[in-house]
Amino acid sequence: MKNLKELSERRAAAAQAKEQLLKKFGAAPKPSDPDMIAKRTEREAIAAAREARRADRERSVQEDLARRTAEADAIARAASAEADAREADARDRIARILTDEAERKAERDRRYAARKAKHR
Numbered sequence: 013m014k015n016l017k018e019l020s021e022r023r024a025a026a027a028q029a030k031e032q033l034l035k036k037f038g039a040a041p042k043p044s045d046p047d048m049i050a051k052r053t054e055r056e057a058i059a060a061a062r063e064a065r066r067a068d069r070e071r072s073v074q075e076d077l078a079r080r081t082a083e084a085d086a087i088a089r090a091a092s093a094e095a096d097a098r099e100a101d102a103r104d105r106i107a108r109i110l111t112d113e114a115e116r117k118a119e120r121d122r123r124y125a126a127r128k129a130k131h132r
Contacts (some may be wrong), residue, residue, distance in 0.1 A: 041048050 043049075043052075
């Protein structure tokens with residue numbers, strides 16, 4: 013019988029705990045309570061401020077990305093212009109070398125022809 017007594021005591025304790033929980037939640041403030049309305053308004057204001065900060069961060073990241081992209085494009089254009097200038101310089105140098113070689117060959121041929129004409 014001891015077990016039955018313990019079982020009934022445990023059931024009574026559980027029922028009492030449930031009743032206390034129901035009283036606790038029954039005494040909770042209702043959504044229309046002025047304090048609850050003030051807290052909800054405060055939470056909404058905090059959420060709106062958080063969203064504004066997030067949007068500001070996102071805009072800042074987008075601006076930074078656009079700035080970096082523009083800088084990268086400018087660097088690429090400058091590198092391309094520099095490469096084009098080097099290529100043009102190399103072409104000019106090659107053209108000068110070919111012209112100088114042609115002039116030297118023409119001078120050498122002229123001297124050779126003058127020597128041949130002198131011996132005849």
